[in-house]
Amino acid sequence: xxxxxxxxxxxxxxxxxxxxxxxxxxxxxxxxxxxxxxxxxxxxxxxxxxxxxxxxxxxxxxxxxxxxxxxxxxxxxxxxxxxxxxxxxxxxxxxxxxxxxxxxxxxxxxxxxxxxxxxxxxxxxxxxxxxxxxxxxxxxxxxxxxxxxxxxxxxxxxxxxxxxxxxxxxxxxxxxxxxxxxxxxxxxxxxxxxxxxxxxxxxxxxxxxxxxxxxxxxxxxxxxxxxxxxxxxxxxxxxxxxxxxxxxxxxxxxxxxxxxxxxxxxxxxxxxxxxxxxxxxxxxxxxxxxxxxxxxxxxxxxxxxxxxxxxxxxxxxxxxxxxxxxxxxxxxxxxxxxxxxxxxxxxxxxxxxxxxxxxxxxxxxxxxxxxxxxxxxxxxxxxxxxxxxxxxxxxxxxxxxxxxxxxxxxxxxxxxxxxxxxxxxxxxxxxxxxxxxxxxxxxxxxxxxxxxxxxxxxxxxxxxxxxxxx
Numbered sequence: 339x340x341x342x343x344x345x346x347x348x349x350x351x352x353x354x355x356x357x358x359x360x361x362x363x364x365x366x367x368x369x370x371x372x373x374x375x376x377x378x379x380x381x382x383x384x385x386x387x388x389x390x391x392x393x394x395x396x397x398x399x400x401x402x403x404x405x406x407x408x409x410x411x412x413x414x415x416x417x418x419x420x421x422x423x424x425x426x427x428x429x430x431x432x433x434x435x436x437x438x439x440x441x442x443x444x445x446x447x448x449x450x451x452x453x454x455x456x457x458x459x460x461x462x463x464x465x466x467x468x469x470x471x472x473x474x475x476x477x478x479x480x481x482x483x484x485x486x487x488x489x490x491x492x493x494x495x496x497x498x499x500x501x502x503x504x505x506x507x508x509x510x511x512x513x514x515x516x517x518x519x520x521x522x523x524x525x526x527x528x529x530x531x532x533x534x535x536x537x538x539x540x541x542x543x544x545x546x547x548x549x550x551x552x553x554x555x556x557x558x559x560x561x562x563x564x565x566x567x568x569x570x571x572x573x574x575x576x577x578x579x580x581x582x583x584x585x586x587x588x589x590x591x592x593x594x595x596x597x598x599x600x601x602x603x604x605x606x607x608x609x610x611x612x613x614x615x616x617x618x619x620x621x622x623x624x625x626x627x628x629x630x631x632x633x634x635x636x637x638x639x640x641x642x643x644x645x646x647x648x649x650x651x652x653x654x655x656x657x658x659x660x661x662x663x664x665x666x667x668x669x670x671x672x673x674x675x676x677x678x679x680x681x682x683x684x685x686x687x688x689x690x691x692x693x694x695x696x697x698x699x700x701x702x703x704x705x706x707x708x709x710x711x712x713x714x715x716x717x718x719x720x721x722x723x724x725x726x727x728x729x730x731x732x733x734x735x736x737x738x739x740x741x742x743x744x745x746x747x748x749x750x751x752x753x754x755x756x757x758x759x760x761x762x763x764x765x766x767x768x769x770x771x772x773x774x775x776x777x778x779x780x781x782x783x784x785x786x787x788x789x790x791x792x793x794x795x796x797x798x799x800x801x802x803x804x805x806x807x808x
Contacts, residue, residue, distance in 0.1 A: 344786065346360060348369050360808065375401070384396045385409045400439075410422045411423075420462040424466060449473060461485050474489050527563065533553060554573040555576040575599045575601070578591045578603045578606075588603060588613075591603050605629045632656045633660060646671055668689060721742060722743070737758055738765050747762055768788075773794060
């Protein structure tokens with residue numbers, strides 16, 4: 339019975355009243371707490387759950403009613419309050435990957451968490467991108483220096499005077515690095531020189547080396563500062579990315595013998611397109627580097643298409659991540675020579691072609707492969723080939739595809755691998771009478787999968803709950 343109830347807790351099609359009844363079940367209720375479609379009554383019940391892990395997972399759920407968030411803000415465990423305070427981004431996939439952020443917390447909850455006695459909770463709150471400006475301004479005076487540094491570094495437009503003041507207050511590597519990462523505009527020259535003087539006098543050279551590189555990238559450069567950074571091999575790439583670098587240096591750095599320096603020049607916003615395309619850079623296809631500003635830049639369709647044809651893989655790869663990419667730009671990227679570019683098209687584009695999804699899924703073994711098969715354009719014949727693979731991981735990935743023939747699904751339900759049988763039992767094309775029969779089998783993998791199947795009849799779900807006394 340526990341296996342059945344656990345499966346129902348993860349079933350995407352059960353009714354709200356079913357989820358409420360399951361909050362009293364003796365199962366891992368974290369499955370319920372993480373559901374995006376959790377009804378308010380079930381959320382309220384889980385907010386008082388005796389298991390702190392359940393309450394903590396609930397606090398990270400982006401779709402909670404305000405009264406439940408208010409209750410969690412005074413939870414006895416700081417882990418729960420901290421997860422609520424952070425408002426961390428979450429990852430969703432419906433055939434296309436996407437990062438999302440929860441909506442703002444109620445005003446009174448923000449104020450309550452800003453006064454939390456636990457510094458770790460206040461630090462988590464300082465990361466919350468929805469934190470009201472006046473609440474964040476108050477946190478710049480937090481007695482915990484790290485909280486103040488995070489609050490300032492995560493502020494899109496912090497007061498310039500306060501940033502300089504906070505940089506002078508914070509002496510540790512973490513605090514200074516956080517502030518430098520999120521400056522809104524160049525670091526004032528006086529502040530840059532003061533930190534460089536501290537670094538020059540410090541005994542810990544390892545600490546100073548990384549900080550110098552950060553300063554080189556964000557300082558408001560004059561001739562002396564530019565010369566200092568350009569003279570150091572370890573900061574040349576950083577200064578090449580600095581938007582205040584005097585123009586006379588850019589052409590020279592575009593031909594620098596260091597590939598990393600040339601790559602930094604290429605990624606500069608506002609660089610002349612002709613110069614950009616003339617620069618030779620070798621890219622690592624497995625690198626996670628992207629051009630951050632390109633993700634949100636307001637560009638015309640002509641500009642997007644031009645970047646889709648850029649010689650620079652890093653631009654094409656970043657472009658493939660944009661959710662608003664024009665169809666003709668996607669058409670160019672699907673045939674890109676870089677595997678990374680084609681992979682990002684499959685992960686992020688709602689109109690990725692089926693032939694490309696099949697091609698990438700055959701070569702890619704990471705987590706997003708599962709979601710490619712859920713993509714609306716993934717072809718049934720490709721899923722069938724994977725379902726007949728000698729590799730059980732391939733068979734498990736393909737087992738839930740709705741385009742599989744009945745005989746293929748039956749073979750997967752009898753597979754030697756437990757993961758394959760479990761996944762096959764979730765296939766939505768299994769007839770209702772057969773699906774109900776799977777619930778009574780002795781194989782716990784099949785039972786768990788069948789209970790999760792979105793095609794499970796509502797009447798059968800109610801019978802299970804009645805039998806469990808819920």
